[in-house]
Amino acid sequence: MAIELGLKTTNKKLAILGGEPINKKPFALANTIGEDEKKEAMKVLDSGILSGFLARYGDKFLGGPMVRRCEASFADYFKVKFAVSVNSATSGLHTAISAVGVGPGDEVIVPPYTMSATPSSILMNNAIPVFADIEPDTFCISPESIKERLTSRTKAIVVVHLFGHPARMDEIMAIARQHNLKVIEDAAQAPASLYNNKFSGTIADIGVFSLNYHKTIQTGEGGIIVTNNEKIALRLQLIRNHGEAVIDDMQNLSEDINVLGWNYRMPELEAAMAYTQLKRLEELTLYRINLADYLTDKLRDFNFITPPKVLENTRHVYYLYAMKFAENKIGIPRDLFVNAVKAEGVPLTAGYMRPLYLQSIYQRKRAYGNTNCPFACPYYNTIREYKKGLCPVTEHLEEKEIMTTNICRIPLSFKEVDTFVSAIEKVFDNLDRLKEYGQFKT
Numbered sequence: 001m002a003i004e005l006g007l008k009t010t011n012k013k014l015a016i017l018g019g020e021p022i023n024k025k026p027f028a029l030a031n032t033i034g035e036d037e038k039k040e041a042m043k044v045l046d047s048g049i050l051s052g053f054l055a056r057y058g059d060k061f062l063g064g065p066m067v068r069r070c071e072a073s074f075a076d077y078f079k080v081k082f083a084v085s086v087n088s089a090t091s092g093l094h095t096a097i098s099a100v101g102v103g104p105g106d107e108v109i110v111p112p113y114t115m116s117a118t119p120s121s122i123l124m125n126n127a128i129p130v131f132a133d134i135e136p137d138t139f140c141i142s143p144e145s146i147k148e149r150l151t152s153r154t155k156a157i158v159v160v161h162l163f164g165h166p167a168r169m170d171e172i173m174a175i176a177r178q179h180n181l182k183v184i185e186d187a188a189q190a191p192a193s194l195y196n197n198k199f200s201g202t203i204a205d206i207g208v209f210s211l212n213y214h215k216t217i218q219t220g221e222g223g224i225i226v227t228n229n230e231k232i233a234l235r236l237q238l239i240r241n242h243g244e245a246v247i248d249d250m251q252n253l254s255e256d257i258n259v260l261g262w263n264y265r266m267p268e269l270e271a272a273m274a275y276t277q278l279k280r281l282e283e284l285t286l287y288r289i290n291l292a293d294y295l296t297d298k299l300r301d302f303n304f305i306t307p308p309k310v311l312e313n314t315r316h317v318y319y320l321y322a323m324k325f326a327e328n329k330i331g332i333p334r335d336l337f338v339n340a341v342k343a344e345g346v347p348l349t350a351g352y353m354r355p356l357y358l359q360s361i362y363q364r365k366r367a368y369g370n371t372n373c374p375f376a377c378p379y380y381n382t383i384r385e386y387k388k389g390l391c392p393v394t395e396h397l398e399e400k401e402i403m404t405t406n407i408c409r410i411p412l413s414f415k416e417v418d419t420f421v422s423a424i425e426k427v428f429d430n431l432d433r434l435k436e437y438g439q440f441k442t
């Protein structure tokens, strides 16, 4: 239920100028763990079985009862043949890239506007991240830019469904088919988002979901990998669970595959929680969409803010609500505006993430020791530059336009969204004073 704003915000001193903030108490944090999760956790503790894995081919290669139940429920929910649980989406991405055979000398195309683990999982396989630019409206990787980045070394593409909006999978899969490339979907932020009625994460060769505590459903830490390909599923299982110790006992394994494994196994407690949390995914997603739609409607009053774009035939699930700010329509820079709104006591962030190629790992090209491998190694005799200007759309969005907020989530309501909008309104109604302050500051 909406409450009327009815707040007279003109002639109220902005908090950034020493006035009273609109909101004095920070918004409540999310807690999605309820009675069902507690019961499931207690059952696991009572059973005394906290993990069912052994690094050996046989009964325990695929883990204990909770892990298997969790994987079956994810496979069923996402309508895929295989779900493989891991202990984070980062280990999931590492496993996925490894499972499609990416290794030294290979290039993998990836967007720079994502969490650092997306490209670093490529480096973990001694391969080279090649950054493609993003689209100015969906903020996901641009198919046109992917085409420009293709070389004879390109082996795979990692797409990110950023903020909960799916990337343009039709175009991306067409490029992949034409050039015989594998595609991995980083769907960490986008469980239950849809693209042409298919779940994000289930369209390409492999999809990876996160169960990190700040994602829509969570187990503290955790990840789920999905695929419809049986061979890939087996590789994922081997890489998750010390493949090198398992492979020799496997009969009938005719393929020559890489088997270097890690311990990326999910504990039984987390698997029980993941199973339980999955039952709430649709409810928590609709909750987010409901608040986001309400906010989008309210923001129509402010022509200098562009709400998130939702492409036709897609479902955006609003892990973050990302807006674009138009300095030329309001006459002040984004950062001054964001600071003024934040001072009113509501969560708003300027930008999302510095384009990842500007991180010092890419600038200095140091991933392991001091050898510059894998950027410079006998398998990779190409020089890859990560200069500023590499992805101009991303850089411009990050530096000037994007603002993000995380208010579209439980336990918040229309009331908090109204407070958020009042803060924006108050700043907008007092622009002249803010401009004077801005000039004084520079």
Ligand SMILES: *Cc1c(COP(=O)(O)O)cnc(C)c1O
Pocket: 088, 089, 090, 091, 114, 115, 117, 118, 160, 186, 188, 189, 209, 210, 211, 212, 221, 222, 223
């Ligand atoms: C959170 C996130 C990850 C990493 O997830 P973890 O489970 O924390 O390892 C990877 N990619 C994206 C886009 C993310 O948002």
